[in-house]
Amino acid sequence: MTNTEDLPEVNGYSRVSVLVSAVVGLAVAALALFWAQGFRLGYESLYRVNPSVEGGGIGSDWVFGNTIPALDFLIALIHAADVILGAFILVMVFIHWAAFQRLADQMREPGESASEAVAADGGSPTHSDGQGGDST
Amino acid sequence: MSNLDHGKFTRVTTLFHSLLGLDVFLLFFTGYAIMFNDELWWMLTLMGGASGVTAIHRITGIGLVALVIFWITLQLISSTGRSNFSKILPAKGDIDAFIQDIQFVLGRADERHPSARQFAGYKADEVPLLSYIGKGVVFIFSIELTLLAISGLLIWSKTGLAAMFQTKAAAMAFVTFHGLLGVIMLMGVMFHIFEHGMHPAFYPVETKAFIPRSMVPEHHGDDDEEPDTTGIERLSLSPSWRTVSTIFGAMTVIGIVSVLIGSIFDEGYPVPRELAIGGGPASILLTIGINLGMVVLGVGLVLSMYGNVLRIRWEQQLERDERPAAADGGEPQTDGGQPEADDAESEH
Numbered sequence: 001m002t003n004t005e006d007l008p009e010v011n012g013y014s015r016v017s018v019l020v021s022a023v024v025g026l027a028v029a030a031l032a033l034f035w036a037q038g039f040r041l042g043y044e045s046l047y048r049v050n051p052s053v054e055g056g057g058i059g060s061d062w063v064f065g066n067t068i069p070a071l072d073f074l075i076a077l078i079h080a081a082d083v084i085l086g087a088f089i090l091v092m093v094f095i096h097w098a099a100f101q102r103l104a105d106q107m108r109e110p111g112e113s114a115s116e117a118v119a120a121d122g123g124s125p126t127h128s129d130g131q132g133g134d135s136t
Numbered sequence: 137m138s139n140l141d142h143g144k145f146t147r148v149t150t151l152f153h154s155l156l157g158l159d160v161f162l163l164f165f166t167g168y169a170i171m172f173n174d175e176l177w178w179m180l181t182l183m184g185g186a187s188g189v190t191a192i193h194r195i196t197g198i199g200l201v202a203l204v205i206f207w208i209t210l211q212l213i214s215s216t217g218r219s220n221f222s223k224i225l226p227a228k229g230d231i232d233a234f235i236q237d238i239q240f241v242l243g244r245a246d247e248r249h250p251s252a253r254q255f256a257g258y259k260a261d262e263v264p265l266l267s268y269i270g271k272g273v274v275f276i277f278s279i280e281l282t283l284l285a286i287s288g289l290l291i292w293s294k295t296g297l298a299a300m301f302q303t304k305a306a307a308m309a310f311v312t313f314h315g316l317l318g319v320i321m322l323m324g325v326m327f328h329i330f331e332h333g334m335h336p337a338f339y340p341v342e343t344k345a346f347i348p349r350s351m352v353p354e355h356h357g358d359d360d361e362e363p364d365t366t367g368i369e370r371l372s373l374s375p376s377w378r379t380v381s382t383i384f385g386a387m388t389v390i391g392i393v394s395v396l397i398g399s400i401f402d403e404g405y406p407v408p409r410e411l412a413i414g415g416g417p418a419s420i421l422l423t424i425g426i427n428l429g430m431v432v433l434g435v436g437l438v439l440s441m442y443g444n445v446l447r448i449r450w451e452q453q454l455e456r457d458e459r460p461a462a463a464d465g466g467e468p469q470t471d472g473g474q475p476e477a478d479d480a481e482s483e484h
Binding site: 012013014017018020021022024025026028029032033035036037068071072074075078079081082083085086089090092093094095096097098099100102103104106107108109110111112 | 146147148198199201202203204205206207209210213214216217237238240241243248269276289292293309310312313316317319320323324326327330331334335336337348350368369370371372373374375377378381385388389392393396399400
């Protein structure tokens, strides 16, 4: 078990810096809200995005087409990034999945007693409740 | 002794991580209920339809701006934050760790690299602040969150967007851009949940993101005893790990593949670049797959809450232990790993 004196000394963040950061964060968020929302409610209905589930939708506007090639390129770029990074993330999932299988093989099977383990150490894990520390 | 992974997060970081996670999950649920409307129509209805979903998305979006600015400011003005900058830069050890992970999977290495960090072995000081995956998460998520916040605010502010782009169609390209950008993070978060939920020694959740470093001992044995292995062979596997990790791993893969395929058809909004009625293939398999991806996110949300419950329980245990002089034997363990008895012995 852990005695509290074993706990490390940690140089955390000071209260002042946390407080200042919180104030700055909230202030910038409030400014962003003010800028995005504005007070000209008339504009709110302009370019209104309505999911198709309730009718409306933005398809009709898309018909006119995107006249700015740079935006079209950006979207194509993000598509490519999605696919490339998606494939990479899948590779990482499979590597970790396989690594976890190997790590699990190194562990004791559920219910396996200490005497059956390769490196017996005198513990009695069979009576453990997951909290450990059942030794005498 | 077992040489468990060591806590690295401060209390502020653990709280920030939980708040950011909750905020981002809500943004995912609302944003992708719109983008993958064909597949997640029920989610949109559940959250109050179009107006309800967009309202929640905007509120949580402002919350994200506050959290991101808070974090950037904190890293800049605090010495702890500034000292961390060098620790998040990519290093040779990260490439070595990636290569060694592949070798480990193929059976050509006995252990994972310290820079892979999950059950890396070694003492706390020798283990880097972030694993190579952790660095990738920090970089990709930082870029993503910044671009998503900016594009999101531009979409919100119609007048701001109109000032930049003269046609509504061009302005709507931002909606597409915003949704497609988030897909990378959506897939990354699914992997993140799998990585930190299904490690056999930490299953069902790795507590290092929830229990601050100040509350976790850096070693669990005799001071004289140098750790030469990770000690994982002394832990017992949870009876449910094999079944749950297999099912959850499959769900993670299906979820990632499905949202990736969905993103190719559903560009940003129910409207693809080339107009197609319905906004994409209403395939039953894709519907199931994307919904499974959302379940993976839901599990992540539950695990995040569970991690906080474990922190509270650990805090209470520390308080109890402080009162009587003798410690009662226990480990900051998750349910997956059962620490060895000599951990306790060596303390006495």
